Amino acid sequence: MHLPWTTEQVxxxxxxxxxxxxxxxxxxxxxxxxxxxxxxxxWGSFPIKDKPAFRTTIHLxxxxxxxxCVSRKYxxxxxxxxxxxxLEQPQAFAxxxxxxxxxxxxxxxxxxPFNGNVPRPNPQRxxxxxxxxxxxxxxxxxxVRNGLAGLPERPKRFWYEMADRLVDAQAGEIGRRVRAxxxxxxxxxxxxERLLSEIGRLYLLIQGFERLNxxxxxxxxxxxxxxxxxxxxxxTSFISVQRDHWHILGKQLSQQGRxxxxxxxxxxxxxxxxxxxxxxxxGPQPLDLSLVVGTVLDAELGFYASxxxxxxxxxxxxxxxxxxxxxxxxxxxxxxxxxxxxxLAANPWLTAWPVLFKAVRFGRVDQxxxxxxxxxxxxxxxxxxxxxxxLQALSEGATLPLFGEWNGVRFLPLSVWTGGRxxxxxxxxxxx
Amino acid sequence: MxxxxxxxxxxxxxxxxLNWAALVKAALLGxxxxxxxxxxxxxxxxxxxxxxxxxxxxxxxLGLAGALALYQQxxxxxxxxxxxxxxxxxxxxxxxxxxxxxxxxNTILNSRFQDLLPEFLTALAGRGQRAPAVFLPNLxxxxxxxxxxxPFIVPxxxxxxxxxxxxxxxxxxxxxxxxxxxTALALWRRVDGAGRQAVLRQMRQxxxxxxxxxxxxxxxxxxxSLRPLLIKQLEANLSLADEPFLEVALDDRVHLVRRKAVExxxxxxxxxxxxxxxxxxxxxxxxxxQQAEQIVVSFPQHLTPQLRRDxxxxxxxxxxxxxxxxxxxxMLGAVPLAQWTGTWLAGPEAIVRGALTSRxxxxxxxxxxxxxxxxxxxxxxxxxxxxDNYSVNTIxxxxxxxxxxxxxxxxxxxxxxxxxxKDSSLLKVIRRWPQPWPEPVARRWLAQMVRFIExxxxxxPDGILRGIVRQFARACPVDLTDLVVQTLAPxxxxxxxxxxxxxxxxxxxxxxxxxxxxxxxx
Numbered sequence: 001m002h003l004p005w006t007t008e009q010v011x012x013x014x015x016x017x018x019x020x021x022x023x024x025x026x027x028x029x030x031x032x033x034x035x036x037x038x039x040x041x042x043w044g045s046f047p048i049k050d051k052p053a054f055r056t057t058i059h060l061x062x063x064x065x066x067x068x069c070v071s072r073k074y075x076x077x078x079x080x081x082x083x084x085x086x087l088e089q090p091q092a093f094a095x096x097x098x099x100x101x102x103x104x105x106x107x108x109x110x111x112x113p114f115n116g117n118v119p120r121p122n123p124q125r126x127x128x129x130x131x132x133x134x135x136x137x138x139x140x141x142x143x144v145r146n147g148l149a150g151l152p153e154r155p156k157r158f159w160y161e162m163a164d165r166l167v168d169a170q171a172g173e174i175g176r177r178v179r180a181x182x183x184x185x186x187x188x189x190x191x192x193e194r195l196l197s198e199i200g201r202l203y204l205l206i207q208g209f210e211r212l213n214x215x216x217x218x219x220x221x222x223x224x225x226x227x228x229x230x231x232x233x234x235x236t237s238f239i240s241v242q243r244d245h246w247h248i249l250g251k252q253l254s255q256q257g258r259x260x261x262x263x264x265x266x267x268x269x270x271x272x273x274x275x276x277x278x279x280x281x282x283g284p285q286p287l288d289l290s291l292v293v294g295t296v297l298d299a300e301l302g303f304y305a306s307x308x309x310x311x312x313x314x315x316x317x318x319x320x321x322x323x324x325x326x327x328x329x330x331x332x333x334x335x336x337x338x339x340x341x342x343x344l345a346a347n348p349w350l351t352a353w354p355v356l357f358k359a360v361r362f363g364r365v366d367q368x369x370x371x372x373x374x375x376x377x378x379x380x381x382x383x384x385x386x387x388x389x390x391l392q393a394l395s396e397g398a399t400l401p402l403f404g405e406w407n408g409v410r411f412l413p414l415s416v417w418t419g420g421r422x423x424x425x426x427x428x429x430x431x432x
Numbered sequence: 433m434x435x436x437x438x439x440x441x442x443x444x445x446x447x448x449x450l451n452w453a454a455l456v457k458a459a460l461l462g463x464x465x466x467x468x469x470x471x472x473x474x475x476x477x478x479x480x481x482x483x484x485x486x487x488x489x490x491x492x493x494l495g496l497a498g499a500l501a502l503y504q505q506x507x508x509x510x511x512x513x514x515x516x517x518x519x520x521x522x523x524x525x526x527x528x529x530x531x532x533x534x535x536x537x538n539t540i541l542n543s544r545f546q547d548l549l550p551e552f553l554t555a556l557a558g559r560g561q562r563a564p565a566v567f568l569p570n571l572x573x574x575x576x577x578x579x580x581x582x583p584f585i586v587p588x589x590x591x592x593x594x595x596x597x598x599x600x601x602x603x604x605x606x607x608x609x610x611x612x613x614x615t616a617l618a619l620w621r622r623v624d625g626a627g628r629q630a631v632l633r634q635m636r637q638x639x640x641x642x643x644x645x646x647x648x649x650x651x652x653x654x655x656x657s658l659r660p661l662l663i664k665q666l667e668a669n670l671s672l673a674d675e676p677f678l679e680v681a682l683d684d685r686v687h688l689v690r691r692k693a694v695e696x697x698x699x700x701x702x703x704x705x706x707x708x709x710x711x712x713x714x715x716x717x718x719x720x721x722q723q724a725e726q727i728v729v730s731f732p733q734h735l736t737p738q739l740r741r742d743x744x745x746x747x748x749x750x751x752x753x754x755x756x757x758x759x760x761x762x763m764l765g766a767v768p769l770a771q772w773t774g775t776w777l778a779g780p781e782a783i784v785r786g787a788l789t790s791r792x793x794x795x796x797x798x799x800x801x802x803x804x805x806x807x808x809x810x811x812x813x814x815x816x817x818x819x820d821n822y823s824v825n826t827i828x829x830x831x832x833x834x835x836x837x838x839x840x841x842x843x844x845x846x847x848x849x850x851x852x853x854k855d856s857s858l859l860k861v862i863r864r865w866p867q868p869w870p871e872p873v874a875r876r877w878l879a880q881m882v883r884f885i886e887x888x889x890x891x892x893p894d895g896i897l898r899g900i901v902r903q904f905a906r907a908c909p910v911d912l913t914d915l916v917v918q919t920l921a922p923x924x925x926x927x928x929x930x931x932x933x934x935x936x937x938x939x940x941x942x943x944x945x946x947x948x949x950x951x952x953x954x
Contacts, residue, residue, distance in 0.1 A: 007535065021542060145464055146462045147465070148462075149461060149462075197497060199459075200494055200499070201501050333510040337508065337509065341507065344505060378512070379510055390566055393568040393569055396592045397520030428566065
């Protein structure tokens with residue numbers, strides 16, 4: 001049985017520190033009974049005093065976990081412990097016929113070919129969004145007519161109410177942006193500039209959406225994504241399909257209300273193109289864990305329509321391997337900035353642009369971390385960035401390959417290539 | 433349009449900034465009051481913006497802001513400056529620890545058992561290895577917050593970790609600059625009060641003499657609030673070389689500095705202060721082994737200025753007896769113990785027994801205990817502990833016992849203890865012991881603990897006992913792991929209230945055994 005993961009990568013699956021600790025504590029052979037495997041399945045039962053044992057199953061290719069325990073975490077500590085044990089002591093799992101309780105139906109439809117569904121037009125949603133955006137436009141006009149100067153006195157509610165109305169109008173992404181504005185007024189000396197540029201860009205977006213039906217297909221698609229109208233799960237009308245070895249470079253997890261969002265960046269080994277796989281989880285529904293940073297997925301990716309195609313769905317998966325090298329990155333910040341400018345020219349609504357740097361060093365100026373290339377150009381990292389000292393320690397003042405997102409203002413590092421593997425920065429304990 | 437805007441070179445940066453500033457001003461004040469700036473129409477951006485409707489000022493301003501913002505974002509050139517990154521670390525000689533050891537460190541830092549960190553770091557340093565780069569910021573941060581961890585952390589940082597530490601003020605305790613006098617002095621001059629405490633503390637660990645020289649270089653000008661905190665750092669590796677400096681500090685303008693100087697000089701039996709105190713104390717106690725009251729205290733009529741300078745305090749109590757208690761302890765604490773055994777020709781045990789017959793029993797015991805502690809006198813410590821029955825006045829002398837002496841003491845007490853209770857001397861002594869337990873001690877404790885739990889299994893575990901059980905898991909030699917696991921297995925099964933603390937003992941001991949084995953093999 002070949003496992004494509006390292007211990008570090010398996011530990012990265014833990015949903016939080018407590019699960020990590022407990023899971024590690026369960027990775028002991030004496031805590032398990034009936035360990036076994038067949039093909040791509042492993043299982044074990046975890047005896048509890050005075051109660052029926054918990055029975056845990058893992059489907060390896062999709063990293064799908066099933067367990068009888070009542071934990072709301074996913075994967076639960078038993079699943080995590082079982083996988084760690086498999087990694088450390090594979091000989092403890094005998095090949096055998098699975099007991100009846102092993103559930104052999106992964107609930108993630110991970111492995112399916114593309115079938116080419118065309119999205120149905122949804123005029124009602126378009127009308128809802130447009131009505132919300134028109135209200136927003138009027139609100140923005142009032143803001144600049146009365147002047148921004150009084151905004152620092154406004155309560156947060158002032159912003160949140162508008163944001164909530166936009167969410168109700170099914171323009172969730174716009175709502176999220178307006179909600180974030182509540183933090184801008186008065187926060188730093190340049191707040192009027194920051195807010196005005198946000199407001200101005202949103203105004204352009206409204207103008208674009210107003211004319212949605214007259215625009216080319218790709219521009220329409222980008223506008224829809226920009227307001228938060230994402231392609232549905234059955235929409236597989238991809239503009240291109242690409243088979244490649246996709247290096248999984250970075251992952252971001254976030255939560256909006258009850259919705260969990262998992263964004264994973266991939267990088268084509270042959271095609272040298274980035275791809276973004278977004279997964280939304282609602283409530284207890286688990287997210288797909290199989291896209292582990294530092295592994296390489298051999299698969300077809302279908303790219304959604306866009307002037308800058310990034311978002312993609314995974315089609316047929318041929319399997320994962322451990323990354324053995326770092327794909328070739330961009331050599332300088334100037335080149336990365338030029339690529340970003342081109343992308344922004346094609347898709348003005350773009351929010352985050354992935355950049356894989358071949359070699360950058362790090363430095364701190366005025367309490368803010370920057371990255372530098374060997375031509376002396378620099379990009380600032382986010383304010384109060386927590387992992388700058390880690391990057392500095394890992395680089396020892398020299399250069400390292402780095403992957404992250406550029407938003408036109410600041411660069412957010414997601415992972416760094418060090419010691420022959422990708423290290424996800426979000427897994428470290430921050431130091432400010 | 434966007435692509436053209438990006439390549440528009442005629443629109444200079446200055447012009448852009450001018451327009452943007454005017455636009456921000458208009459937005460701040462509101463279009464009701466402030467006109468919108470006009471962008472010169474000969475530029476490409478100007479031509480595009482001319483299409484906006486000037487009769488609709490809000491739309492005009494919003495459109496302009498959006499276009500300029502986008503223009504700025506797309507056209508932004510990365511700033512070009514010389515990288516501020518210092519030159520990399522000097523040549524590294526220590527190898528990184530193995531991946532298995534790295535996993536152990538990761539476990540410690542993210543578990544409930546973070547107090548195992550010193551043991552881990554000591555073992556790592558013992559093998560001449562260093563912590564992996566990715567852990568350096570977190571270790572340095574821990575050291576910055578917890579001073580007691582610093583002596584464990586600094587040795588495993590390696591040159592690169594100490595290079596990293598030099599880049600941040602609150603990590604200066606580990607800075608590479610401390611290795612050379614010139615750079616250490618520059619660092620000392622650069623840092624603030626907290627930094628100087630950290631630098632001095634560290635210097636006293638590795639180069640006590642240079643540490644004091646750093647202190648002397650700025651001592652005259654240190655503020656009153658900082659002086660006591662700085663002089664306190666001389667505690668580490670105190671020696672007679674520090675005596676002249678401390679003798680001068682007896683006349684310091686700050687009271688707390690004078691107190692600290694007295695305390696430090698009293699730890700040096702060869703100091704001038706101890707000599708003066710020995711002379712003054714000659715008349716204080718008289719030895720009458722034949723009498724019922726074997727030691728008689730006769731306090732001097734007048735407290736000379738010299739005695740006051742040497743730390744005999746004058747507390748403001750109403751009762752003279754309380755004042756005298758303090759003063760006798762102040763004096764006895766600074767008298768070399770050899771003076772009593774030498775002039776009275778009696779051993780510590782006889783003298784301690786004699787002290788208990790005097791009219792000031794507790795006072796004399798406390799005075800002798802203070803002297804024994806300061807002078808690290810094991811013979812006196814044993815006499816005081818035994819004859820004062822491990823009371824609060826003497827129990828902290830357990831700290832200065834060498835392991836074999838501690839082991840002997842535990843053996844005696846163990847033999848005398850049939851069943852533990854809250855007041856057992858055995859409990860008090862073991863609880864106080866700050867170092868790893870010698871193997872026989874761990875064996876004896878294991879047997880006592882099991883006997884107690886089997887006897888008294890219904891009671892909720894008592895706080896003190898629970899504390900020692902915790903301590904046992906961390907201080908027991910890992911060679912005993914199998915024995916402990918086997919011994920505790922039936923106890924855990926039969927005693928539900930003790931299940932969780934004892935399970936922890938097993939978990940921690942097993943982890944420590946694996947951890948130390950991994951470090952040993954690497």
